[in-house]
Amino acid sequence: MKYVFSFLITASLIPIFFNGCVPSKPIDEVELLPSERLINKLEANRRKIKNFEGVGIIKIVSEVYDNSASFRVIMKKPDSVYFTIMGPFGIELAQSLVTKDRFVFYDALENTAYTGEVNENVLREIFKINLSFTDLLDAFVGSVNLTRNLYTQPDSYEVEGDKYVLTYKEIESGITTKYKVDIRELGITNYIITAFDNSIDLEGEYSDFELIEGVAIPFGIDVTNKVENQKIKINYRNIVVNDRDLYVNFKIPDDASIVEW
Numbered sequence: 465m466k467y468v469f470s471f472l473i474t475a476s477l478i479p480i481f482f483n484g485c486v487p488s489k490p491i492d493e494v495e496l497l498p499s500e501r502l503i504n505k506l507e508a509n510r511r512k513i514k515n516f517e518g519v520g521i522i523k524i525v526s527e528v529y530d531n532s533a534s535f536r537v538i539m540k541k542p543d544s545v546y547f548t549i550m551g552p553f554g555i556e557l558a559q560s561l562v563t564k565d566r567f568v569f570y571d572a573l574e575n576t577a578y579t580g581e582v583n584e585n586v587l588r589e590i591f592k593i594n595l596s597f598t599d600l601l602d603a604f605v606g607s608v609n610l611t612r613n614l615y616t617q618p619d620s621y622e623v624e625g626d627k628y629v630l631t632y633k634e635i636e637s638g639i640t641t642k643y644k645v646d647i648r649e650l651g652i653t654n655y656i657i658t659a660f661d662n663s664i665d666l667e668g669e670y671s672d673f674e675l676i677e678g679v680a681i682p683f684g685i686d687v688t689n690k691v692e693n694q695k696i697k698i699n700y701r702n703i704v705v706n707d708r709d710l711y712v713n714f715k716i717p718d719d720a721s722i723v724e725w
Contacts, residue, residue, distance in 0.1 A: 494647050499621045502628055503613050505650055509679045510607040515540045515710050518604065520683075520700035527693055533557075538712050539604045546712040561714050569725075570716055577716045580725040605705075606670065606682045608643070608652055627653060639664065649673065651680030665690040676705050 497505070516539040523532035534554075538546040548559040560569040562582060570577045602609050613632065620631035628645040638661065644654035656667045671684035685698040704710070716722075 496623060496647070497628075499618055499630060502630075502645065502650070503610050506608075506645065506652065507610045507614060509650060510602060510605070510609065512677050512679055512706075513541070513605045513607065514706050516605050517704045517707065517710055518700045519702045520698060523697040525695040525697075532697075537604050538710065540710070540712070544712065545604065546714060559714055561712065567725075568714070568716070570714075570720065574721075575717065575719065576721045576723060578723045578725045605679075606652070606685070607679075608655065623647070646680065649675060649680040651682070663691065672699075674703070676703065679705075681705070 517537070519536045520534070521532055522535045524530070534550040536548050536550065538544075542564075544561060544563045546559070546561050549557045551557045555572075557572050558570065559572070560567065565582055566579065567582050568577060568579045616632070618630040619633045620629070622629050624644075626647050628647060629642065630645070631640065631642045633640050637659070639657060639659050642654075642656045643652055645651065646653050651673055654667075654669065658665050666687065666689055668685065668687040670682040670686065673680045673682055675681075681703060683700040683703065685696070687696045688694070689696075
């Protein structure tokens with residue numbers, strides 16, 4: 465069960481990165497921004513999204529797994545992330561709900577619910593990467609929390625074609641992070657994170673953007689975890705953001721077995 469839960473949740477949150485461009489005005493008509501203003505605008509866009517619902521297809525390719533499934537994700541800041549895998553005719557096969565303090569995973573085929581406390585060790589084991597709960601919420605929107613960079617100059621900042629390129633290097637951890645941002649619509653189009661000891665090597669390419677609530681959001685996501693030799697593809701069919709009536713209807717059947725994980 466632990467592997468299944470890890471797979472489903474890892475698949476649901478890995479899409480922190482995206483690549484593509486939204487048709488817009490010519491590049492020579494766009495004001496080029498200094499790094500400070502760019503980071504401020506990116507962070508302001510991230511905070512515009514209060515809740516998010518997406519439905520689509522997710523595909524996982526690795527050395528031991530190659531399959532796809534329909535899924536639905538609901539994110540509500542700052543409280544919860546709900547994720548479900550659906551079979552033929554929209555039948556729910558598995559559901560999970562993760563909050564800041566607790567998680568619940570329900571296997572409909574086994575009629576068994578697994579639950580436990582969420583802490584840094586659990587998140588690290590489930591997601592295979594050190595993510596805070598806030599980062600988890602941002603992942604479903606294709607955004608990146610840039611709060612810590614609001615008052616930090618990038619180690620490198622340049623313009624390549626129609627992209628801003630920002631690079632940050634963390635001396636203590638040895639981690640280098642590079643962002644590529646579409647100049648027209650200010651969507652993060654590429655995100656690469658590497659460590660000097662090769663313990664982290666992630667790269668994402670994203671496509672099919674739409675401007676929703678003034679924020680460029682990807683409908684196509686392709687992320688490669690080179691360390692784990694794993695590729696994740698997500699294609700959203702529909703996305704809704706900031707819907708006041710959005711809610712999570714997750715109820716465990718009365719006859720389900722409950723297992724503390």
